[in-house]
Amino acid sequence: MEKAGFDLIVCQDPANMCWLTGYDGWSFYVPQCVLVHLEEDRPIWFGRAQDARSARLTxxxxxxNIVPFSERLVQQPVEHPYDELAQMIRSRGWRKARIGVEMDAHYYTARCHAHLINGLPDAHFANNHDLVNWARLVKSEAELVLIREAGAICxxxxxxxxxxxxxxxxxxHVIAEIYHAQIMGVPGAGGDYAAICPLMPVGExxxxxxxxxSDAPLPDSGLAILEIAGVRRRYHAALTRTVHFGRPPQAILDMAKAIVEGVDAGLEKARPGYTAEEVEAAWQAVLRKxxxxKESRVGYPVGLAYPPDWGERTASLRPGDTTEMQSGMCFHFMTGVWLDDFGIAISESFVVxxxxxxRLCDVARELIVID
Amino acid sequence: MEKAGFDLIVCQDPANMCWLTGYDGWSFYVPQCVLVHLEEDRPIWFGRAQDARSARLTxxxxxxNIVPFSERLVQQPVEHPYDELAQMIRSRGWRKARIGVEMDAHYYTARCHAHLINGLPDAHFANNHDLVNWARLVKSEAELVLIREAGAICxxxxxxxxxxxxxxxxxxHVIAEIYHAQIMGVPGAGGDYAAICPLMPVGExxxxxxxxxSDAPLPDSGLAILEIAGVRRRYHAALTRTVHFGRPPQAILDMAKAIVEGVDAGLEKARPGYTAEEVEAAWQAVLRKxxxxKESRVGYPVGLAYPPDWGERTASLRPGDTTEMQSGMCFHFMTGVWLDDFGIAISESFVVxxxxxxRLCDVARELIVID
Structure with a gap:
């Protein structure tokens, strides 16, 4: 924060709120945040009055340091909870602070920003460029324990x-089975809700x-892709597999083989001394051969997450990203190829x-043929 | 739109996108929207290149009318997908348009807004105050079929x-059972994912x-509240019930009875000729007696929804809301009372x-005693 030039940061990303304070609850559909001030020992939780008790419990x-806003401000067309946030910031003597906000956090809406700025005309606002998300990139040993459990659940x-x-x-019926397994978890580790629902595109x-x-039946022939996560205390490990009903054409078998080979080439480079773009390049070289x-980025960090995304919005495995690999970083290596009329994905989540x-999960690394 | 003074509206709320075009997919974690222009016959879908195929299919x-943005713009610190959105709006000759945006839609971030404004310096921007959400308030017969199926699933x-x-x-284990049932659905109507995960606070x-x-065992005595929805093709019906383990104290039985009586008083007024605040007042009168x-609002419209909220962010059942009840409106009547150390909720979703x-669901209307 000091280096980035901020006295105060306002963190609305629910994963940042949890990482900074432990706060956990499905209350992120109303404005809420955690404040971190350079001169304060502890963060401040700000949220809806009826959720303040969740802050006390979690x-x-x-x-x-638990500051509730008035219930009447929930989804009001004129007033907004961040009018009271601005008031609270002023009341603590921080009206001229250099404030870093998360301009692109999912729930930090244009209206949140407008009311905050309006209530603090003497403050200096800037995008904090996901400062806390970047701090989350390298996982602690305690976090890795949960992520490995998430991998086992997945x-x-x-x-x-x-x-x-x-x-x-x-x-x-397949999706019901997935949800049931995700939440039951494995012995010693019950599961939690995932930041993305199970995805299962079929055929075209x-x-x-x-x-x-949908509730349509699975077909007799052709492809289906499954993308799911295992989640343990909000820590995610994600995985993708592709199923082929009936005997697959050779071209599809070859493509699946190339993808698995590409994953191995990338995993080999996922160690200190290499960068995000070098991991991607190793994978891309196998594809090219x-x-x-694959045009889109081929991976993103995973860990603590809330809907709508289990990615951490920081580094990407793609050309131009020179983030250095460090032990303890975790990525979902989203190794799939999407063509005009079908796609195949056989991905892995891994820890550097x-x-x-x-690899955090252990599922057969091949095109799954159901014949 | 005309009456509100807009030539063009930009709709990022995923439920609005689906309601306007049928678009359906878990892609709302990246910027995307549907544009409606007064002089165009059909809306325009704008989103990520790899999701454009979902737009073609759904x-x-x-x-x-399907306009993809470049893959390299996903989660980039400098450029943003809405740079290309602004460019597209200019290319259609709308650079001076009066544009209504959804300032408080969950995924319309401060950064989305900043890039859009920056790319359209000659346009006139204003909050469209959830114009489309308001248009969704009264449900069609086709929508009511899905909502009733959602009620059966719930x-x-x-x-x-x-x-x-x-x-x-x-x-x-209880939550795994809920997810399994939510997705299996009922004969003839498979279930979909809910906009909020099952909520089950226990004890304090x-x-x-x-x-x-959590994965802790349910207690031998005391309270637990369940709040869940049934979902059919993204249409929701939500419900809350409270369970008491062991013999409940008389005060808790009395409170549950008062809540159910309050629901009946409110339902009685949920008909044309009454307003949102009158429904609330009828409930509050029973509580007072x-x-x-209950300080917070006691209900909100439900229907088509995506995470993080199954409410529609328009009318509220609370003092000061003079929205008139019209046949076909649907609400979750969130009739619960939260005290300092425990709470009881026995809610209903209803159609006016x-x-x-x-009532859209049919579950025993009482404190559920498990002794």
Whole structure:
């Protein structure tokens, strides 16, 4: 914060709020945030009055650091909760502060920003460029314990899904199985809700990554892609597998093989001494050799997350990203290829180690053929 | 739009995007929107290149109305997808348009707004005050079919949860059961993901509404609240029930009885000729008579929704809201009372009819005692 020139940062990203204070609850559909001031020992939680009790139960913050806003401000067309946030900031003597806000955090709306600025005309506002998200990039040992448990949950859920996927089975029956497994978790580690619902594009739908299910039956032939996460105390490990119903054409088998080979090439470089773009380049080189390419970025950091995204919005595995690999970083290596009429994805989540990327899940690394 | 003074509206709320075009996919974690221009026959979908194929599969829009942005703009610190949105608006000759944006839509971030304004210096921007959300308030017959199916799914899921809730059962086992039921749905109507995860505060946690589960066992005595929805093709019906383990004290039984009586009083007024605040007042009168009160609003419209909220952010059942009840409006009547150390909620979702509020779910209307 000091180096970036801020006295105060306003953090609305729910994952940042949790990481800074432990706060946990599905209350992020109303404006709320955690404030960190250079001269304060502890962060300040600001949120809806009825959620202040959740802050008392889930954080270790002292009472004076839990500041509720008035219930009547919820979804009001004229007044806004951040009128009271501005007032609170003024009342603490910070009206001239240099304030860093998360301009692109999902729930920091244009209206939140407008009311905050309006209430603090003497402050200096700037985008803090996801300062806290960047601080979350390298995971602690305690975080890695949870992420590895999340990986075990993801493995269990993916395998249960694959067992359930047969021609004629309604798509939603497979998804019900996935949710059940995600939440049951594995012995010693119950599961939590994922930041993204299970994604299962089928047939032509595999040409695009974010379609969800219907209650139509799975087909007798063709492709389906599954993208899911395991979640343990809000820490995520994500995974993608592709299923082929019926005997797959050789071209599809070749493409799947190239993808797995590309993953190995990337994992090999996921160690200190290499950069994000070098991991991507290693994968892309294998694709190119096989006459394929993937235009979009091929991975992003994962960890503590809330809907709508399990990515951390910082580094990307793509050309131009020179973030250096450090032990303890975790990525979802989103290794898929989407063509005009179908796609195949066989991804891994990994933790960066001295020996390369360590896979967090353990599901058969191949095109899953259901014949 | 004309009456509100707009040539063009930019709709980023995923529910508005779906309602206007049919677009459906979990892609709302990147900037995307639907544009409606007064002089155009059809809306325009704007989103990520890899999601454009989802737009082709889920909307009936012609190809020229599906405008993808470049993949390299995803989560870039300097450039932003809305630079290309501004460019597209200029290229269609709308650079001086009066543009209405959804200032408080969950995903319309401060940065989205800043880039859009910056790219259109000659346009006139104003908050469109959720114009499309308001248009969604009265449901069509086709929408009511889906909402009633959602109600049936919610009934099924709530009853399965209650059957599963026994002292000693790990909390996450109950939640796994709920998810499974929500997605399996009922005969003829498969379920979809809900805009909010199942909420199940337990014991002291019932004093605050948005806590989620752990893998700790359910207690031998005391309260637990369940708040869930059933969802059919993105249409929601939500419901809350309270469980008491062991024999409940008389004060808790009395409070539950007062809540159910308050619901009936409100439902009676949920018909044309009354306003939102009159529905609330009828409920509040019963509470007052029983020495209770609820400070926060007691309901909001439900229908088509995406995470993080199944409410529609328009009318509220609270003092000062003079929205007139019209047949076909749907509300979640969030009838709960939260005290300092515990809470009880026994809510209903209803559709406004000439005969009063018609309940969408059918679960025992009482404190559920598990002894």
């Amino acid at each position: 954080t270790g913050l002292p009472e004076k 493995t269990y859920a993916m395998n249960r899904a694959i067992e359930k996927m047969r021609p004629g089975v309604p798509q939603n 739908g595999t040409s695009t990554p974010h379609l969800t299910w 096989n006459g394929l390419k 180690t001295d020996r390369g990327g360590e | 909307t009936g829009l012609p190809e020229k 009934t099924y899921a709530m009853n399965r949860a209650i059957e599963k809730m026994r002292p000693g059962v790990p909390q996450n 946690g019932t004093s605050t509404p948005h806590l989620t589960w 029983n020495g209770l009160k 009819t000439d005969r009063g509020g018609e």
